[in-house]
Amino acid sequence: MRDVLAEWRPLIDETIEELLPRRIDDDYLIDFFGEPSYRYQPEAIQQALADPIWTLLDRGGKRWRAVLFLIIVEALGEDPDEYLPYACVPEILHNGTIIVDDVEDEARMRRGGDALHHAHGTDIALNAGNAMYFIPLKVINREYGKIDDSQRLAAYEMLTHELNRTHLGQGMDICWHNQKQVTVDEDRYYEMCACKTGCLARIVARLAAIVTGQPDDVEQQLARYAEELSIAFQIGDDILDIENTLDQAGEFGKEFGNDIREGKKTLMVIYTAQHADPEAVARLEEILWADDNTEDEIREAIEIMERVDAVEYARERAHELSESAQHQLDDLDLADEQEQYLRDFTMFVIERET
Numbered sequence: 001m002r003d004v005l006a007e008w009r010p011l012i013d014e015t016i017e018e019l020l021p022r023r024i025d026d027d028y029l030i031d032f033f034g035e036p037s038y039r040y041q042p043e044a045i046q047q048a049l050a051d052p053i054w055t056l057l058d059r060g061g062k063r064w065r066a067v068l069f070l071i072i073v074e075a076l077g078e079d080p081d082e083y084l085p086y087a088c089v090p091e092i093l094h095n096g097t098i099i100v101d102d103v104e105d106e107a108r109m110r111r112g113g114d115a116l117h118h119a120h121g122t123d124i125a126l127n128a129g130n131a132m133y134f135i136p137l138k139v140i141n142r143e144y145g146k147i148d149d150s151q152r153l154a155a156y157e158m159l160t161h162e163l164n165r166t167h168l169g170q171g172m173d174i175c176w177h178n179q180k181q182v183t184v185d186e187d188r189y190y191e192m193c194a195c196k197t198g199c200l201a202r203i204v205a206r207l208a209a210i211v212t213g214q215p216d217d218v219e220q221q222l223a224r225y226a227e228e229l230s231i232a233f234q235i236g237d238d239i240l241d242i243e244n245t246l247d248q249a250g251e252f253g254k255e256f257g258n259d260i261r262e263g264k265k266t267l268m269v270i271y272t273a274q275h276a277d278p279e280a281v282a283r284l285e286e287i288l289w290a291d292d293n294t295e296d297e298i299r300e301a302i303e304i305m306e307r308v309d310a311v312e313y314a315r316e317r318a319h320e321l322s323e324s325a326q327h328q329l330d331d332l333d334l335a336d337e338q339e340q341y342l343r344d345f346t347m348f349v350i351e352r353e354t
Contacts, residue, residue, distance in 0.1 A: 017137060064348075065200060162203050163203075
């Protein structure tokens, strides 16, 4: 999968740059956003939008959502090169959510550098992040891939539905990490993941199905595959935060013990709250609730979770979701090689090391 990601990433980045140029001028603004009522100021838009957006994009990211879109398109028998602009839709959305999430979570770092609200200011970060929610609508509106009006309407309705659910998930997550006690159960955690992380993956699958003219049942089956894959990804991401904290690798792109510092109610925290002794749970809640944590406190929190094998439990659940996601592909008529890539993807997202 790393080879597939490496193969597609340059093309994806080139296409993103066509949609979101590094240098803003009047010609781009008129072409993409229409004639001004009076007069655009490209220099201001450069500073407030293009520069912060490319600050984040240039720091990396695997672009796996865009690559997944292209693999699905090819698995459905279409030429992925013709659909590259649509592949960028979930990638642009994803990076927009990152910018806004970091403000809401008061995160300090992202992908090895200062979070954008620290690097460029909260006002610029929020405006840039929110703009990235709407730029994909312009992509859908333009003449890419020869989609017809009914497909375009279906894409709009799908994006509206899934993005609304994304904010439900974010709302749940914010509420939980603003509570001292761990009161969340696993089903609600999975629902939060299905909304917050899963909806972006569902956009990948549903958009691929819509622009290639697939029937509703195929669209929904692919959406379920992507949703379960993404929940497995989120659990794997939480595990990586723990493992890279212990290793102090410094290559994951997050600061030391990021999820613990933010008081995140991860699956491992939820499992620990249900299985550790009350004194240990109270201490874990105290650490998660603190305004800041020392490195020793972060290690202590991890040790509390490890005493009840919470990390291994989370890993098992991620593997179960991966297997379930693969079963969603069983009855679909997909090209053999690309179907195998889709199956491999479900393992890659939970077995990656960064």
